[in-house]
Amino acid sequence: MAKLQAHRGVSYEYPENTMIAYQAAIDQGYGIIELDPKYTADGKIVMLHDKSIRRTARDKNGESHDIQISELTLDEAREYEYGSWKGEQFKGEQIPTLSDVLDFSQKNPTVPLKLDNVWTRFPEEIRRSFLNEIAERGSAVHVGVTCGTAEAVKEVIDVIPDAYIHYDGTDLSEQTLVEISELANGRLTVWVCYDLPHLSWFKGEKASVELCERVRKYGKLGIWILSTREELEDAVVNLGADFVETNGKIKPEWLKVLA
Numbered sequence: 001m002a003k004l005q006a007h008r009g010v011s012y013e014y015p016e017n018t019m020i021a022y023q024a025a026i027d028q029g030y031g032i033i034e035l036d037p038k039y040t041a042d043g044k045i046v047m048l049h050d051k052s053i054r055r056t057a058r059d060k061n062g063e064s065h066d067i068q069i070s071e072l073t074l075d076e077a078r079e080y081e082y083g084s085w086k087g088e089q090f091k092g093e094q095i096p097t098l099s100d101v102l103d104f105s106q107k108n109p110t111v112p113l114k115l116d117n118v119w120t121r122f123p124e125e126i127r128r129s130f131l132n133e134i135a136e137r138g139s140a141v142h143v144g145v146t147c148g149t150a151e152a153v154k155e156v157i158d159v160i161p162d163a164y165i166h167y168d169g170t171d172l173s174e175q176t177l178v179e180i181s182e183l184a185n186g187r188l189t190v191w192v193c194y195d196l197p198h199l200s201w202f203k204g205e206k207a208s209v210e211l212c213e214r215v216r217k218y219g220k221l222g223i224w225i226l227s228t229r230e231e232l233e234d235a236v237v238n239l240g241a242d243f244v245e246t247n248g249k250i251k252p253e254w255l256k257v258l259a
Helices: 019-028 098-107 117-121 124-140 150-159 174-184 209-216 229-238 252-258
Strands: 003-007 032-035 037-039 045-047 113-115 143-147 164-167 188-193 220-224 243-246
Touching (some): 003 220, 003 252, 019 032, 037 117, 037 124, 045 098, 045 124, 098 113, 117 124, 124 150, 143 150, 150 164, 150 174, 174 188, 174 209, 188 243, 209 220, 229 243, 229 252
Parallel strands (some): 003 243, 113 143, 143 164, 164 188
Antiparallel strands (some): 037 045
């Protein structure tokens, strides 16, 4: 049976990339949770989608500031709260660190976490620190790392030999899929973009029956990012998706009618 991936947690209803949004994914029955890592000025990994804190952070006076997260230390980033932009009931939510979400994974081992491929654009020293922190937890956590190239997959496997790999690159050729699947050694999900108007910015090959059949020869199939029952049915029934990403508009119970 297919599973749903909660994009930035249940971000439709909760402030994205916060612990309350991740916990909501557990409580509502999502099968996997997607998170966005960034890094602070002192090299700490935190969960935040944007480079700037402007959209989702507020100071003690409720004001936003266009500051790059990479220009703030972790202590400085924690002077802001990351919930009230979504609703006053969420006021006080703090920015999660990688350590926080790894602890969360240990407490919820049946629901994997998926870290976005933005880590590949970190400086080399921070990339290695990011991967090492995951590696140090070993089998106590169920965390997958997203890569957009075969080179990134090699970098992950070099530090975490048994890592679960999520691939979302634009190159979905047979040759690349063979290479990535061999590196991942059976621990691979390939993510394919669903053809929707708001995803027109993605320049890679969009989901089709032919493409999805090709992908499923080499790993599990993920489809991103959907919001309606019709899209869900197409992805699961016609395209054969193992995972479907949604921001929370699609609920896990919707899958029962497709089983």
